[in-house]
Amino acid sequence: MRRVHSMPFGAEITPNGVRFSLWAPTAQDVRLLLDDAELPMTAGDDGWYCLVSQDAHAGSRYGYKIDGNLVVPDPASRFQPDDVHGLSLVVTPNKYQWSDTSWTGRPWEETVLYEVHVGTATPEGTYAGLMARLEDLRDLGITAIELMPIGEFPGRRNWGYDGVLSYAPDAAYGSPDDLKRLVECAHALGIMVFLDVVYNHFGPSGNYLHAYAKTFFTDRHPTPWGAGINVDGEGSRNVRDFFFHNALYWLEEFHFDGLRFDAVHAIVDDGRPHFIEELANRIREAIPDRHIHLVLENEANQARWLGRDSKGQPTLHTAQWADDIHNSWHALLTGEDEGYYEDYANRPLEHLGRALAEGFAYQGDPSPHKDGVVRGEPSGHLAPAAFVSFLQNHDQVGNRAFGERLSHLIPPKRLALAQGIFLLSPHIPLIFMGEEWAASTPFQFFVDFESEPDLARAVREGRRGEFKRFKAFTDPEMSQRIPDPTERATFERSKIDWSEASQSPHQEVLAQTRHLLDLRQTEIVPLLKSQYRGSNYTISPEKSLDVTWTFSAGTLRLLANFGDRLVSGTTNETIRVLWSSESAGIADEGLQLPPWSAIVMKRTYA
Structure with missing residues (x-):
């Protein structure tokens, strides 16, 4: 089978x-540079410039000359061999012969996500290197890998959120066909592949849209990265379509099973339908016959995008990253109360209980962190x-000054x-690469702006400036001492070491994860x-937490003691113990929960 996503x-x-096609509504003149030729392009309706060349072929280099200089x-380049400022490459996507013709994905409920940064997940830092680890992940129990953004970014190392060419898999990791082989290999092992995509901003280097498509952006909706993406003003139809086609491109041409949409709260849309709604509808309509999973990162905690139909299937988006669950856990486990943890530090257990039972801790509540x-x-x-x-992900690890993992911050028993509790709760779990064995390596913030020293200096100083409001960095x-994100050594320190997974104490953590x-x-x-029927939770004055989730097939119950005294009690004999932490359990004298212990139980309905 051959797969191509057709787009304008x-x-x-x-x-x-x-056929070469560029939307350049604010350019006066556009010429196609094709190999050694320069060809005028005719302006069409609504700012489109098009040209069909019989001299072009797969492997031709091309670009566009704007207003003579x-x-x-190409902003929709399928491959950039020479980075974000170089010429684009004509690619023949239907040349790749797929063998996973029977693959339609897996049900969402089976998902166990494994978040991966391709460049630091293996020594090679490539799609091929990651492919060699897939069997290990399958054997661990991972059912889906989620790649951090791979759209072409400046330089050879980056988290991916500085990408500027959304259609081009970054050349630092391999070719488009290498990426397709990774997806195909994962499917052969029963593993889904998700991609993190960024539709709220472009990176600071290599974004030329301002030069010929000023209406791609709008000052009406400023963001932390500058002018917002214009999804609701004049010319916004083409802007919206640029991103909608991008989502379909990854799902169709590369056969991804799901997408994670970065920081959608930064996509401001005063029109109807909202960008988020139309995005999901376009995808659902285009691909009705596969399991396609759409996940939001949304600080606004908008439940409206996550509804289900009468059969329990998502009508728009499948799920949202549950930052409230993570942040409550982190405040409870570490005692940290600065930055966004300020919203959770005053009552961490209450926030955790509500988030575990209901998904969001903040459901229309005032945020201390946001005044x-x-x-x-x-x-x-x-x-x-x-x-x-999740207990960890790229954000909450990498946005720490030194990139410490949770295993660096708390005792092993608490971890x-x-x-x-995290892996046996009924939410969909996400494991950050290396977390399964408590990897010793940090994950630090890194970029590569070696060819742009002024930008590198600004990023270095900006990174250190971010932490001045924290007590530990007022000196x-x-x-x-904060690692320089522009140094290659920062990137190298962040590479996980798979060999330690077979060594104590990491192998014991890995065995427990499995x-x-x-x-x-x-x-x-x-x-x-089965059908979800609701949940409830209680928190005792002694700091014990009791959460029950009810489904048509049975009940799941968590009892946890986060206080400093033994908690004793009785429990229904029809409830079976699935798991208990060290020293917790049910003995002749009944339920016994020492300080900082938990038990998970299940009751199955006939």
Whole structure:
């Protein structure tokens, strides 16, 4: 099978030659640079410039000369061999012969996500290198990998959120065909592949849209990265389509199973339908016959995008990253109270209980961190599978000054307690690469702006400036210890070391992760596939937490003691113990929960 996503943007091979198409509504003159030729392009309606060339072929280099002097790559380039400022490459996407013709994905309820940064996940830092680790992940119990953004970014190393060419898999990781091989190999092992995509901004280097499509942006909706994306003003139809086609391109041409949409709260849309709504509808209509999973990152906690139909299937988006669950856990486990943890530090257990039971801790409540701004919508009606839960991810690890993992911050017993509850809760779990064995390596913030020293200096100083509001970095000398994100050594330190997974104490953590994921597939997933009937939670004055989730197939109950005294009690004999942390359990004298311990139980309905 051959797969191609047809779109009005970019270079497309047709029976009559290669069609080049650029939307440049604010340019006066556009010429196609094709190999050694310069060809005038005719302006059409609504700012489109098109040309069909019989001299172009797969492998041709091309770009666009704007108003006689500026040469830019194709914003819809399928591949950039020479980075964001170089010429684009004509690609023949239907040349790749797919063998996964019977693959239609996996049900959402079976999902166990594994977040991966391709460049630091293996020594090679490539799609091929990651492909070699897929069997290990399959054997662990991972059912889906989620790649951090791979759209072409400046230089050879980047988290991916500085990407500027959204259609081009970054050349630092391999070719487009290498990426397709990774997806195909994952499918052969029963593993889904998700991609993190960024539709709220472009990076600071290599974005030329301002030069010829000023209406791509708008000053009406400023963002932390500058002018907002114009999704609701004049010319916004083409802007919206640029991103809608991008989503379909990854899902169709590269056969991805799902997308994670970065920071959609930064996409401001005063029109109707909202960008978020139309995005999901376009995807659902275009691909009705596969399991396609759409996940939001949305600080606004808008439950409106996560609704289900009468059969329990998502009508728009499948789930949202549950930052509230993570942030509550982190404040409870570490005691940290600065930055966004300020919203959780005053009552971490209460926030955790509500988030575990209902998905959002903030459901229309004022945020202390945001000076009392009300955040969130009621979410108690949503099934737990509408939320992706995690103890760690690239943000909460990498945005720390030194990139420490949770295993660097808390004792192993507390980490094991949190891990057990996290992986056996009915939300969809996400594991950050290396977390499964408590990797010793940090994950630090890194970029590559070696060819732009002024930008590199600004990023270096900006990174250190971000932490001046934290008590630990008010001393300038301490601030200077923050790793330089522009140095290659920062990137190298962030590469995980797979060999340590077979060494103590990492191998014991890995064995526990594997055990918990086995339990999840056999005991939790069948509940998630049945109808959700609601949840409730209570918190005692002694700091014990009791959460119950009810499904048509059974009940899941968590009892946890976060206080400093033993908690004793009785429990129903029909409830079976699935897992208990060290020293917790049910003995002759009844339920016994020492300080900082937990037990997870299940009751199955006939």
